[in-house]
Amino acid sequence: MPYTPGEQPNEPDMIKLNTNENPYPPSPGVIEALRAVRPESLKLYPDPTAGSLVRALAEYHGLDESRVFVGVGSDDVLAMCFLTFFQGGKPILFPDITYSFYDVWAELFQIPYKKMPLNEDFEIVTEDYTAQTEETGGIIFPNPNAPTGIELGQNEIEEIVRKNADKIVIVDEAYVDFGATSAVHLLDRYDNLIVVRTFSKSRALAGMRIGYALGSPDAIRYLNDAKYSFNSYTMDQTSLAAGKASVEDETYFREMLDRVISTREWTKQELRKLGFSFADSKANFIFASHPSCPAKQLYEALREEHIYVRYFNKPRIDNYLRITVGTRTEMETFIKFLEKYLKDQRI
């Protein structure tokens, strides 16, 4: 079954908390860079190596350019990784509750896979990924995990990477900028680690489609070989310009993240007061459940108010809502509605 993206409604009064987009605009530098793109120049193909963006990212992470691969959103990068690294015939491992594109790619590329159950607290069980490694074809998980927001510690990640030295371990860091620790520091010691990042969430550029992978020079070369066998010009001129400008504006980036993080923490307090329970999310969303009001009912009631959150009708998580952190004003409206709704329902 193909992946089902969150819906993209377009109502002027809506509060959109369903696809983990950033509520703030991209850096002013990005807007300027886009204005500076000359439409006449679009008659030429873009740089197939995406050199300007690769250099900006290499510098940002303090890594050599040979260790950076860019693509059309991290979905494109992750799909290339599946195609390139997970073809050994042995099952790859990922959590049972996780980004729902992983099993879609595995099916598409006919890669066998095993879903490893999270524990009762929705945490990744490290031993599941370190035992019987000779029967494993590769490993992928997000950190923090989606849709739970739970972070796995660096010691656990290192153990998984170290005990699987002969296969690729991908850490999908789509949400890492919102307060979790990155595994980038492990890249110098482990050639089998690949860290994947996106500009869609923390850099407020979901509409631009930019993602990247960091890994060993060999791994990046294999990814480029796959890319050049598929589509050489993945990154268009506007994405290259916008992406570079975003990476170069660290001040705005940090300010925007601080705002999202403080609104997240405020929202957690308010949800707790209303009786919700949730894990301590390090992402830009909260995965919450109410003891006496079914998630599906809340989802529908919110929807009528044009407040969109994500509901997954799937085993283990069908009583949870994934709530993206919006602006403080949006979250105040959201909380006020819940307060009134729960009261009216006598909950």
Ligand SMILES: *Cc1c(COP(=O)(O)O)cnc(C)c1O
């Ligand atoms: C959003 C998301 C992605 C994809 O992001 P794009 O760069 O927009 O394609 C990948 N992995 C996880 C875990 C995500 O939540």
